[in-house]
Amino acid sequence: MDLDAIIRDCLDGSQDAWKTLVDAYARRIFSMAYQFCGSREEAEDRTQEVFLKLHGALPKYDFGKNFTAWFLTLAKNHLIDEYRRTKWEKTQRDDFDERVLAQAAGGGPEESLVAKEAQAVVWEGLNHLSADMRMVIILRDLQGKTYEELAEILRLPLGTVKSRVNRARVQLAKVLQERKGELA
């Protein structure tokens, strides 16, 4: 897929090119928004806002740059800004129900149950992290980005990114430990 050509066509007003761009990125942005916000309805609204912003920002896109990283930076900034603007409203995430677990890890029933339990704790635990920490965990561990990609998206030095990811993981691991302690 020649992204530059698609973007040029979008700038020329091609509806087909815009549709291709939406098809290529909607799932990624929606997943990121859902994991970040924790609510499906809110994630849909945020995803729409991100694409609206993308449409407005396309004329400013520098064709020499990595489009995916540029777009994910735009999405990340929007999600964090909106979270900070309205965080007093954010007290609860969607229940970690069958909807979230629709494609849960395979394995035997017992293994699957343990995995689901850990996933539920991670899902809840994300709410205990600050916006920046939550975002690095989502990008690195939930979306599987490399540290180099993270550095490009967050516009931070590699060392800073690695230590931020580690701190976020430690926080999340401690939440898991607390939850296990509560359950024991």
Add this chain to the structure above:
Amino acid sequence: MTCQRIEELLSAYLEGELAAAERAAFEAHLAVCPGCAALANAMKDTMAAAASFPEVEPSPALFARLYAIPEEKRERRRPVRPIFEGLTRPALQPVYAALTAFIAVLTFVLFHPEGQGIRKKINVGLHRGIGTVEKLYADAGVIKGQVGALAGNVVKSFDALGLSRADEKKQ
């Protein structure tokens, strides 16, 4: 190795990024520190859980909303643009400035405590002006009458002179 250092190196350890000597020191600490070992296990579990996190599919309705963005933006711009462009013409700037000044003066006159005095002065001035104009009209009427009478006299005099000359010619 301290527990704090272990915490700092946890990700690097779990991702296999530590050098052999550092890894050996790290594992030696874990062997004797149950707290760090438990934290390492918890981090390992959260990383595994996060890596296998299910991806949630956006609804078809969301896709439809996303596809429609360019068209919606065009629709939104269409009715607004001509009005907006018309109103922002540079040629209208003096009009806006005059309008603003007029509104400011009007507001002051109507609502400012001193505005009542100003309104009174305007009324007095206006009435004085009307009175002066009426007087001028009246004076103009008198002058007109006098000029008319004078003109009548002059004409009569000329007529009298003309007649007397004609009478002289006849004789």
